[in-house]
Amino acid sequence: MTFVPIDITPHTHVDARSDLGLHQGTEDVICIRDVSYAYDARPALQHITLHVKRGSILGIIGPNGGGKSTLMKLMLGVIQPDSGSISILGRSPREACSNGSLVGYVPQRHVLDWAFPISVRQVVTLGLIGRKKFLGGFTRQQRQQVQAALQAVEMAHLADQPIGGLSGGQQQRVFIARALVNQPQILFLDEPTTGIDQAGQEKFLRMLLELKKTLNLTLVMVSHDLRSVVASCDRVACLSRTLHYHDRPQGLSPDVLFKVFQCDLDAVLDQHSHTHDSSCCDHDHAPVGPAQATFVPLPFAPPALRPSPVSTSQRKTPAP
Amino acid sequence: MMSFSDFLYLVHLNRYPLMVGPIIGCMCAIVSVFVVLRRMSLISEGVSHAGFGGIGLAVLLAYFFTPLDNAVWRQVITGAFCMGTAFLMGYVSRKKKVSEDSAIGIFLAASVAVGQLLLKIRVTLPGGPKIPVDTEHLLFGDFVNVTATDTLLAGITALLVICAVAALYHQFIYITLDEEMARVNGVNTRLLNAILLMMISLVIVMCVKMVGFLMITALMIIPGATANMLSRRFGGVFIASILIGVLGTSAAVCLSIVPPFSRSSPGPIVVLLLFAIFAIVWAYRHFFKPRPINEPSPLQSQVEKEPGAFGHGHSH
Structure with missing residues (x-):
C-alpha cells in the first residue's frame, strides 16, 4: 500500500477541533503558555502551549529525546521554564506539587533501587510526608488513608512485603497508591507501562481508568508506548521539541505519527509497509529521504491508526 | 595471669x-545506613581523607594563632575542612562537567597532599605543637591520647546525629529511596543532603582519632552493608547496623587494651573485627540462604500465580 506524499508546514499542524490549545477559564487544570526550555544551549522545548481540561486523560507521546520528560519536570516544578508560564490549578507547579493534595506523581519505575529495604506500606506512607508534623509520626487517620490507597489499587494484601520482591505491575500500583494517598486532583504518570508485560498492561490501564472515574481525576501520561496511550487517553499531544499535534487519538494520522517519531516509527509499529516522500519530513532535524514505515492495527486502535490512504482533515494531497 | 585489681586498673586507665x-560505633552505624543505601561510600572515603588535609591546616594555623592550639579547635578546623571539601566535590560535579567519582578522586588526593605538605612545613618551624602529630596515628588511629575532651565531643556529636536522624527519619528515608520524588513532594532535598554531608564529616572527624583516616571508611560502610543483608525492613536494617557497629567497636576497644594487641594501633583491630562480622553474614547469606535479595519470596510467587492477580511482569 503506497501513501501519497504529504505536505505539512512545520509546527502548525494543530488540529483546529482540539481543545488542547485553547484556554477555557476554570475548566483548565493545567495551563502551559508558550513555554521554552533549553539545557545549556541545546533547546529541549520550544513554544509549548497546552491547556488540560478537568477530567480529561492526556497522553503525551513522542520520540526519545523529544522533551517528554522535560515537560513533565516543568509541570512538576522540578525545573523552571526559560520563558513562558505554567500554572496548575491556578498555582505555580512547585506549590501545587509540594502540597500533594493537588498533584500526584508516579515516576518512571527504573529510577529506583529495588534492593532498598522498605515495605510497600512504608513506600505509600512516604507520600504523606508533606502533611507530617515536624518531629511527630503519622496520625491514625493518615495510616487509614494509606490503607485506603492500598485497597484502591488492590495491594492491601501485600502491604508488608518488601517492595523489591514485587512484580513490575505490582510495583507500579504501589507508586500509584503513594500518589493517591493525598487524594490529588491531577495524576501525572511517567512511562507508566514500562516493564509491565502485555497482559499486565491491559489490566493496569483498566484499573487506571476505573480509578480516574471513581476519584474524579485528571490524568496526564507521558509515554513512548503508543498502544497504552491510544487505549486509554481521550486527548493526545505529540512532542518532539515542539508540540506537533493535539487532539483525541482518533485524529492521530499516520503522517503525524511519522513526523513525531521519525526513525522510531519502525520500532513502534510494524506490518503493512508504506512509503513517505521527503516532503513530509520538513522537520528541522529530520533525516530527509524516503523512509519505510509500517503499521499494525492495534487491538484497540481507532480507525485512523489503521493503514489508510484517505487523508484526514489536515492532509493535503498534492495536485496530480 | 592478670589479677582482678590489675584488670580494674587497666579499665580505669583506658576508661575514655x-x-x-x-x-x-553507634554514630558511624547510623550514618552508615544512609551512606550504603545512597551509594555514598566513595564520598565518605573522600571526606575521610580530606580530614588529613584538615589536620595539616589546623596544625599550621595553630602555629600562627596560638589560641587555636588545642584539641577542640583542631577538631573544629578539621571538621570544617572536611565539610568544605565535601561541598566542593558536590559543586564541581554538579553540572556534570566532571563526573562525581572523578571529582572525589581528585579532591581526595589533593587534600591528602595538602595535609602532608602542611605537616612537613610545620616540622621546619620552631617549637612543636602542643598536641603532637604522629602520621601513623593519624592514618591508623590511636587510643593513648583519647582524653576526656574527646569523649565529651564524641558524646555531643553522637547526640546531634541521633537527634537529626530521629527528627528527619522519614525525610531521610525518602531522599534515600528516591530523591526526585521526594523533591516533588516538597521535601527540601538540598538541605537534607547538606545535613547528611555535615553528619558524615562530623562523624569522621570524631572517629579519626581512634581509627585513623585510612580505616574510618570501613566504619562508615561495613555496618550498613552487613545490616542490609540481614533485614528487608528499613527499621530492621537500622537496628542491625547499630548493633553491629556498637558490638564491633566495643569488642575492638576491649581487645586493643590487652596484650598482644595493646602495642598496635586500634584501627586495624576495629576494621578486622567488623570485616569478620561482614564475612560471616555474607557467607551465611551466600551459602546457606542462597535466595537472591530481589527474588520474590515463596509467598509472593504464590500471589502472582493466583488467577486475576495483577501484574505478570518480571520481577528483577
Whole structure:
C-alpha cells in the first residue's frame, strides 16, 4: 500500500477541533503558555502551549529525546521554564506539587533501587510526608488513608512485603497508591507501562481508568508506548521539541505519527509497509529521504491508526 | 595471669577509649545506613581523607594563632575542612562537567597532599605543637591520647546525629529511596543532603582519632552493608547496623587494651573485627540462604500465580 506524499508546514499542524490549545477559564487544570526550555544551549522545548481540561486523560507521546520528560519536570516544578508560564490549578507547579493534595506523581519505575529495604506500606506512607508534623509520626487517620490507597489499587494484601520482591505491575500500583494517598486532583504518570508485560498492561490501564472515574481525576501520561496511550487517553499531544499535534487519538494520522517519531516509527509499529516522500519530513532535524514505515492495527486502535490512504482533515494531497 | 585489681586498673586507665568506642560505633552505624543505601561510600572515603588535609591546616594555623592550639579547635578546623571539601566535590560535579567519582578522586588526593605538605612545613618551624602529630596515628588511629575532651565531643556529636536522624527519619528515608520524588513532594532535598554531608564529616572527624583516616571508611560502610543483608525492613536494617557497629567497636576497644594487641594501633583491630562480622553474614547469606535479595519470596510467587492477580511482569 503506497501513501501519497504529504505536505505539512512545520509546527502548525494543530488540529483546529482540539481543545488542547485553547484556554477555557476554570475548566483548565493545567495551563502551559508558550513555554521554552533549553539545557545549556541545546533547546529541549520550544513554544509549548497546552491547556488540560478537568477530567480529561492526556497522553503525551513522542520520540526519545523529544522533551517528554522535560515537560513533565516543568509541570512538576522540578525545573523552571526559560520563558513562558505554567500554572496548575491556578498555582505555580512547585506549590501545587509540594502540597500533594493537588498533584500526584508516579515516576518512571527504573529510577529506583529495588534492593532498598522498605515495605510497600512504608513506600505509600512516604507520600504523606508533606502533611507530617515536624518531629511527630503519622496520625491514625493518615495510616487509614494509606490503607485506603492500598485497597484502591488492590495491594492491601501485600502491604508488608518488601517492595523489591514485587512484580513490575505490582510495583507500579504501589507508586500509584503513594500518589493517591493525598487524594490529588491531577495524576501525572511517567512511562507508566514500562516493564509491565502485555497482559499486565491491559489490566493496569483498566484499573487506571476505573480509578480516574471513581476519584474524579485528571490524568496526564507521558509515554513512548503508543498502544497504552491510544487505549486509554481521550486527548493526545505529540512532542518532539515542539508540540506537533493535539487532539483525541482518533485524529492521530499516520503522517503525524511519522513526523513525531521519525526513525522510531519502525520500532513502534510494524506490518503493512508504506512509503513517505521527503516532503513530509520538513522537520528541522529530520533525516530527509524516503523512509519505510509500517503499521499494525492495534487491538484497540481507532480507525485512523489503521493503514489508510484517505487523508484526514489536515492532509493535503498534492495536485496530480 | 592478670589479677582482678590489675584488670580494674587497666579499665580505669583506658576508661575514655572504653567509653568512646561504643559511642563512635553507634554514630558511624547510623550514618552508615544512609551512606550504603545512597551509594555514598566513595564520598565518605573522600571526606575521610580530606580530614588529613584538615589536620595539616589546623596544625599550621595553630602555629600562627596560638589560641587555636588545642584539641577542640583542631577538631573544629578539621571538621570544617572536611565539610568544605565535601561541598566542593558536590559543586564541581554538579553540572556534570566532571563526573562525581572523578571529582572525589581528585579532591581526595589533593587534600591528602595538602595535609602532608602542611605537616612537613610545620616540622621546619620552631617549637612543636602542643598536641603532637604522629602520621601513623593519624592514618591508623590511636587510643593513648583519647582524653576526656574527646569523649565529651564524641558524646555531643553522637547526640546531634541521633537527634537529626530521629527528627528527619522519614525525610531521610525518602531522599534515600528516591530523591526526585521526594523533591516533588516538597521535601527540601538540598538541605537534607547538606545535613547528611555535615553528619558524615562530623562523624569522621570524631572517629579519626581512634581509627585513623585510612580505616574510618570501613566504619562508615561495613555496618550498613552487613545490616542490609540481614533485614528487608528499613527499621530492621537500622537496628542491625547499630548493633553491629556498637558490638564491633566495643569488642575492638576491649581487645586493643590487652596484650598482644595493646602495642598496635586500634584501627586495624576495629576494621578486622567488623570485616569478620561482614564475612560471616555474607557467607551465611551466600551459602546457606542462597535466595537472591530481589527474588520474590515463596509467598509472593504464590500471589502472582493466583488467577486475576495483577501484574505478570518480571520481577528483577
